[in-house]
Structure formats: structure tokens, C-alpha cells
Amino acid sequence: MITIKGTREGLTLYIDDSCSFSEVLKELDQVLSTKYTDKDEPMITVTIQLGNRYLHKEQEEALREVIRRKNKLVVQSIDSNVITKKQALQWRDDSEIKAITKIVRSGQVVEIVGDLLLIGDVNPGGKIVASGNIFVLGSLRGVAHAGANGNTDAVIAASYMEPSQLRIADYISRSPDYESEGVYMECGLIDKEKSKIIIDRLQVLSQKRPDLNGFERRILNG
Amino acid sequence: MGEAIVITSGKGGVGKTTTTANLGTALALLEKKVCLIDTDIGLRNLDVVMGLENRIIYDIVDVIKKRCKLKQALIMDKRFECLYLLPAAQTSDKSELNPEGMKEIIAELKQEYDYILIDCPAGIEQGFKNAVVAADKAIVVTTPEKSSVRDADRIIGLLEKEDVEPPHLIVNRIRNHMVKQGDMLDVDEIVQVLSIELLGIVADDDEVIKASNHGEPVAFQPNTRASISYRNIARRILGESVPLMSLEDQQGVFSKVKKFFGMRT
Ligand SMILES: Nc1ncnc2c1ncn2[C@@H]1O[C@H](COP(=O)(O)OP(=O)(O)O)[C@@H](O)[C@H]1O
Ligand SMILES: [Mg+2]
Numbered sequence: 001m002i003t004i005k006g007t008r009e010g011l012t013l014y015i016d017d018s019c020s021f022s023e024v025l026k027e028l029d030q031v032l033s034t035k036y037t038d039k040d041e042p043m044i045t046v047t048i049q050l051g052n053r054y055l056h057k058e059q060e061e062a063l064r065e066v067i068r069r070k071n072k073l074v075v076q077s078i079d080s081n082v083i084t085k086k087q088a089l090q091w092r093d094d095s096e097i098k099a100i101t102k103i104v105r106s107g108q109v110v111e112i113v114g115d116l117l118l119i120g121d122v123n124p125g126g127k128i129v130a131s132g133n134i135f136v137l138g139s140l141r142g143v144a145h146a147g148a149n150g151n152t153d154a155v156i157a158a159s160y161m162e163p164s165q166l167r168i169a170d171y172i173s174r175s176p177d178y179e180s181e182g183v184y185m186e187c188g189l190i191d192k193e194k195s196k197i198i199i200d201r202l203q204v205l206s207q208k209r210p211d212l213n214g215f216e217r218r219i220l221n222g
Numbered sequence: 223m224g225e226a227i228v229i230t231s232g233k234g235g236v237g238k239t240t241t242t243a244n245l246g247t248a249l250a251l252l253e254k255k256v257c258l259i260d261t262d263i264g265l266r267n268l269d270v271v272m273g274l275e276n277r278i279i280y281d282i283v284d285v286i287k288k289r290c291k292l293k294q295a296l297i298m299d300k301r302f303e304c305l306y307l308l309p310a311a312q313t314s315d316k317s318e319l320n321p322e323g324m325k326e327i328i329a330e331l332k333q334e335y336d337y338i339l340i341d342c343p344a345g346i347e348q349g350f351k352n353a354v355v356a357a358d359k360a361i362v363v364t365t366p367e368k369s370s371v372r373d374a375d376r377i378i379g380l381l382e383k384e385d386v387e388p389p390h391l392i393v394n395r396i397r398n399h400m401v402k403q404g405d406m407l408d409v410d411e412i413v414q415v416l417s418i419e420l421l422g423i424v425a426d427d428d429e430v431i432k433a434s435n436h437g438e439p440v441a442f443q444p445n446t447r448a449s450i451s452y453r454n455i456a457r458r459i460l461g462e463s464v465p466l467m468s469l470e471d472q473q474g475v476f477s478k479v480k481k482f483f484g485m486r487t
Binding site for chain 1: 368372373375376378379380415416417
């Protein structure tokens with residue numbers, strides 16, 4: 001019912017997905033207590049593979065509790081092949097591109113889940129916020145916040161960039177205090193080494209954020 | 223059936239009252255029946271600029287509170303029989319104006335007048351809402367300064383939520399030498415950011431201030447720069463297509479404005 005594999009990274013538990021959950025808990029408790037409670041060993045990380053079993057919150061907590069009770073074990077991740085419809089919709093929402101045609105004027109805020117494709121301008125004093133990437137087909141002169149829930153891979157691209165502020169996850173960069181012209185066809189992204197937001201030509205995205213490609217294709221093909 | 227046009231800006235002191243007085247005068251010169259409404263309760267100005275202060279007996283709050291008939295509160299202009307003013311109250315509380323009252327007054331005026339020009343107070347609060355609620359069209363006034371353009375943008379955003387046609391823009395108090403030196407925004411830049419239709423531009427002109435002080439809007443004069451601008455704007459309001467610039471020494475702006483029009487046709 002439970003297969004255990006040890007690797008250098010730790011233990012992987014394969015739990016058969018056809019038996020009842022209460023049996024799983026019982027067997028897990030036995031298997032782990034007989035074998036893995038040596039004293040002077042370092043902590044062992046445990047990865048759990050559920051196969052096609054779905055665990056709701058309480059079940060997952062019960063599973064973690066069984067493992068937590070064993071001295072040297074910590075749960076690293078619990079993987080399942082299945083998710084709920086609700087979660088699937090959430091995922092789709094998170095990665096979908098939302099196209100909006102609007103001029104975001106001073107004092108206005110547009111906030112969305114997923115990627116934002118704004119066809120229009122963001123004027124000084126206006127603000128756009130997205131949990132994913134931001135693409136502006138127009139002039140970005142206000143504030144743009146991409147990856148608002150903490151996604152540091154998110155990017156902000158605009159036909160014309162003269163933002164007062166760019167924010168990605170919890171990084172902030174602002175426009176210089178001296179008068180400066182904007183730039184055409186550029187993007188802002190986090191440079192992980194310098195640990196700050198940099199602005200570069202749109203073309204660098206194909207190298208630095210290759211997984212944006214799927215979205216780009218979708219923009220192109222509708 | 224007349225048309226109600228609100229003249230608004232967000233920021234104070236950019237020329238709403240001056241614009242209202244001058245467009246009213248210019249439309250009257252074109253023989254339209256015009257009524258000006260001052261909605262800036264407590265800071266009434268329009269009567270002074272029109273030189274009609276000494277004729278005020280009743281005001282807009284008296285009308286709303288039914289202390290007099292609308293007709294009794296209207297003041298006829300000194301120069302034109304077709305131009306009237308409904309003055310603001312100077313002493314009442316701002317809250318005495320309300321949207322329902324405004325709608326009633328303007329509906330009644332539209333029966334009789336071709337144009338009702340509403341001078342809006344500064345700000346984005348109730349005073350703004352009262353001024354806008356019954357307007358069919360809106361004119362946004364800005365000066366070529368960043369803060370003023372910013373407030374105009376805010377106002378345009380708020381107007382989107384109101385039941386009024388997309389607003390038109392007047393850029394007021396342009397100082398040509400400053401634009402040339404890059405110390406003032408040029409009209410092209412402003413129109414690009416605000417992306418609304420440009421109705422006209424007015425130079426910064428001492429004659430405007432002089433005329434206001436004499437209680438006679440500059441548009442009444444035959445040929446100062448500002449009066450020509452105001453009269454051109456009035457003709458555009460009537461639907462004529464008048465080339466945008468006639469201010470001789472504004473070459474730079476002229477070519478850009480033309481380009482702007484070129485792009486749209
Ligand atoms: N084109 C202009 N040239 C010179 N002075 C102007 C011009 N337009 C307005 N002014 C002056 O600017 C001041 C503010 O104008 P006003 O119409 O009272 O603004 P608002 O009604 O928006 O507060 C007044 O002293 C007015 O005479
Ligand atoms: Mg005023």
C-alpha cells in the first residue's frame with residue numbers, strides 16, 4: 001500500500017491511490033515508526049506522491065500530523081495528479097490574459113488577476129496592478145505593478161515606457177529625479193543577481209523569460 | 223431645445239470663470255441665446271467678471287429653495303439682450319445646491335436658451351457633481367502646467383462616469399516663449415496625454431485680466447489675441463470648422479496642431 005524510496009535528497013513515499021484514507025494513515029504510522037526513528041541522524045525530508053488521490057485540507061493536515069510525530073522527518077511536498085475544478089479555474093484565471101481597452105487616468109486603478117494586456121495608456125497618477133505580467137499597448141506614464149502576489153518572474157512591457165514607478169512583486173523602482181525621455185518597446189524585469197528591477201529591450205525577454213512564450217503566442221494568435 | 227455645457231478643470235485658477243464669461247459673450251455676439259450659471263457657491267466670481275454684480279437680487283440657491291422664480295433670478299447682460307446670468311449665492315452654504323435642483327433649473331432653461339454654460343467650482347466633490355449632473359457636454363480647461371494637466375486628467379476620468387458626452391479641451395494661458403524654451407508643456411504633448419478632442423487654445427494675455435477687472439469680458443473686444451481665440455472657440459461650438467490657430471507668433475504650436483489634425487482625418 002505504501003512504497004518507500006530513499007534517495008540522497010530524502011524519502012519519497014508512494015501511496016497507493018485505491019485504498020481508503022484511514023488505512024493509509026494507519027499503515028503510514030506503522031511503517032514509519034518501525035523503520036525511521038534513529039537518534040543521531042540529521043533531519044530527513046519527505047516527499048509524498050499521492051498518485052490520483054485528492055486530499056482535502058483536513059486530510060492533508062492529518063497526513064502531515066502523522067509524519068510530524070516521527071522525530072526526524074519533515075514533509076517537503078505533497079504531490080497529486082489531480083486538482084479540484086475550483087483550483088483548475090483558479091489556475092486558469094491566474095495565467096489568463098485579460099485584455100482591457102481603456103485610458104487609465106489620474107486617480108484610476110485597474111487591478112486584475114492574471115496577465116494584463118492594456119490597449120491604451122496609463123497616464124501619470126494612474127495605476128495598473130496584475131498578479132501576472134503586464135503588457136501595455138500604449139504609453140505607460142503612471143504606476144505599474146506586476147506579480148503583485150509575489151511572482152518575481154513577472155515582467156512589465158510597454159510600447160512606450162515613461163513610468164513614474166515600476167513594481168514587480170515587492171521590488172520598486174522609480175523614475176529618475178531629472179527630466180528624462182521615455183523609451184519605446186522596452187520591458188521591466190527583476191535582475192536576480194543585481195536584485196533590482198532593470199529596463200531592457202523587449203527582445204531580451206525571449207532569453208530571460210522564455211516561458212512567457214506561451215502567452216506571447218496567445219497574444220499573437222488571439 | 224438648448225444645450226447645457228459645463229466648464230470644468232479640477233484645479234482652481236486655471237480659467238473656468240474667464241472661459242465661461244468669454245464663451246458666453248462670444249456666443250452672444252453670434253446671436254445665440256445664452257444663459258451662464260455660476261455654481262461656485264460662496265466664491266462667486268462670474269458676476270464680477272461680467273460686470274453684473276450690482277444687479278444681483280436673487281441667486282441660484284434662492285431658486286432652489288423656491289424663494290423666487292427662476293426668471294426673477296436671471297440677470298440680463300449690459301451689452302447683449304440675448305445673454306443672461308444666474309448668479310451663485312455668496313453667503314449660503316454649499317450644501318444648499320443639489321443635483322435634483324440643478325436638473326430642474328437646467329431643464330427649464332433649455333426650453334428658452336440655445337446654450338447654457340455652467341461655471342464649475344474647483345475640486346471633485348459635490349460642487350463638481352452638481353455642476354455636471356445636468357450637462358449634455360463638457361469642456362475641460364487646463365493650463366500648460368503639469369499639475370493642471372494632471373487634474374484635468376482626473377476630471378476627464380470622473381466625467382466618464384457621468385451621463386455627458388466625451389469632453390473637449392481648452393488649453394489656456396499659453397506663454398509662447400516659455401513653450402519654446404521647453405519650460406512649459408506644448409499643446410501637442412497635452413493633447414497626447416489627455417487624448418480628448420482639442421477645442422481651442424488661448425494665449426496668456428494681459429488684456430484678459432484688464433478686461434475682467436473692468437467687468438467686460440475680453441471677447442467683446444474686436445481683435446486682441448485672446449478675444450479672437452474665444453470667438454473661434456464659440457464658432458467651433460456651433461459646429462463650424464475653424465482652423466485651430468490664429469496667434470501669429472505661435473508657429474511651433476501651429477504646425478504641431480495641424481499635424482495632430484492631419485493624423486485624425
Ligand atoms: N488667457 C488668460 N490670460 C491671462 N490671464 C488669464 C487668462 N485666463 C485666465 N486668466 C486669469 O487667471 C485668473 C484665474 O482665472 P479664473 O477664470 O478665475 O479661474 P477659475 O475660474 O478656473 O478659478 C484670473 O485672474 C484671470 O483673469
Ligand atoms: Mg471660478
